[in-house]
Amino acid sequence: MCLVMFYIERVKPITKLDETMREILLNDTNKVPIVGFGTYKSMGQDGVESVNYALSNGYRLIDTAAIYGNEVAVGKGIKASGISREEIFVTTKLWRENLGYEATKAELKKSLNRLDLQYLDLYLIHWPANAKNYDNWQKTNADSWRAMEELQAEGKIKSIGVSNFFQEHLDALFQTAKVLPSINQIEFHPGYWQPELTEYCKNQNIVVESWSPLARGKVFGNEALEAIAKKHKKTVSQVCLRWIIQHDVIVIPKSVTPKRIEENINLFDFELTSEEVELINNLPEMGFSGEMPNSWPDRV
Numbered sequence: 518m519c520l521v522m523f524y525i526e527r528v529k530p531i532t533k534l535d536e537t538m539r540e541i542l543l544n545d546t547n548k549v550p551i552v553g554f555g556t557y558k559s560m561g562q563d564g565v566e567s568v569n570y571a572l573s574n575g576y577r578l579i580d581t582a583a584i585y586g587n588e589v590a591v592g593k594g595i596k597a598s599g600i601s602r603e604e605i606f607v608t609t610k611l612w613r614e615n616l617g618y619e620a621t622k623a624e625l626k627k628s629l630n631r632l633d634l635q636y637l638d639l640y641l642i643h644w645p646a647n648a649k650n651y652d653n654w655q656k657t658n659a660d661s662w663r664a665m666e667e668l669q670a671e672g673k674i675k676s677i678g679v680s681n682f683f684q685e686h687l688d689a690l691f692q693t694a695k696v697l698p699s700i701n702q703i704e705f706h707p708g709y710w711q712p713e714l715t716e717y718c719k720n721q722n723i724v725v726e727s728w729s730p731l732a733r734g735k736v737f738g739n740e741a742l743e744a745i746a747k748k749h750k751k752t753v754s755q756v757c758l759r760w761i762i763q764h765d766v767i768v769i770p771k772s773v774t775p776k777r778i779e780e781n782i783n784l785f786d787f788e789l790t791s792e793e794v795e796l797i798n799n800l801p802e803m804g805f806s807g808e809m810p811n812s813w814p815d816r817v
């Protein structure tokens with residue numbers, strides 16, 4: 518716990534987006550691009566080509582997961598880009614049915630093999646064990662976390678983090694963690710952005726990363742977003758992504774469409790006003806996936 522406190526005091530993530538570096542500092546001193554590339558449902562050749570295209574268009578963060586079934590394709594896309602390994606921040610995730618100390622170590626090995634990489638930049642627990650599915654969910658998460666801490670110490674993972682953790686899951690993890698999670702990747706888009714959890718993570722020095730930043734397309738057609746986009750001569754997608762990074766939250770939009778891949782990283786030539794940010798903050802619920810850490814595999 519002493520080590521954790523030391524990190525908290527010594528390294529603070531930036532509180533204001535650094536427009537020139539376009540990176541966020543994690544609590545373990547590693548840096549992560551604020552705009553990355555999602556790959557859920559990008560399978561086979563689509564996966565290879567979209568990752569390659571994203572990397573050739575300036576993306577340097579690639580997000581995948583064991584459950585997506587596309588780690589081989591993502592690895593091939595990375596190789597095809599010709600960009601050196603050290604320049605790319607690669608994330609994958611431990612699936613929720615494979616939690617536990619031994620399983621975590623075995624799963625990381627499988628993911629690295631599929632990706633054809635020697636190390637990961639970020640490994641996330643995809644979903645926490647929860648009370649509905651585990652007799653002792655706290656211990657299950659803690660066991661996976663201990664394995665991840667060891668894998669990090671061995672150099673197989675640079676940063677370790679979590680995904681879809683509510684405050685209760687984080688608080689339980691803090692009881693035994695020697696290393697703080699660097700990131701919590703959560704559902705975060707206009708119409709569903711979990712402001713209290715986001716605030717809690719920031720206060721704990723954990724960077725928030727947004728999944729489904731475009732609510733899988735459900736943000737399109739919203740009149741308020743369209744009006745803001747028109748004013749800035751940008752697209753609704755760019756407005757949503759810009760709103761997220763102005764919250765100092767990482768975005769990882771997914772696309773297999775070249776024009777959209779280019780569009781989604783072109784976010785640094787405009788700024789939303791505080792009134793526009795506030796307006797988007799207060800949009801009514803839209804596009805919520807219904808996926809909840811406490812009730813998986815059921816949806817709400």
Ligand SMILES: NC(=O)c1ccc[n+]([C@@H]2O[C@H](COP(=O)([O-])OP(=O)(O)OC[C@H]3O[C@@H](n4cnc5c(N)ncnc54)[C@H](OP(=O)(O)O)[C@@H]3O)[C@@H](O)[C@H]2O)c1
Pocket residue numbers: 554555556557558580581643680681702703727728729730731732733734752754755769770771772773774777778780781
């Ligand atoms: N940790 C978790 O539990 C979790 C959960 C979900 C997602 N994720 C991660 O987050 C990433 C992003 O989330 P997501 O894939 O669910 O959804 P998303 O990025 O919000 O939306 C992707 C959808 O939007 C379309 N799209 C992308 N850019 C567009 C643009 N500029 N204009 C119009 N349409 C556009 C894409 O179509 P095309 O591809 O056809 O262009 C695709 O159908 C995932 O890929 C994955 O890496 C993590």
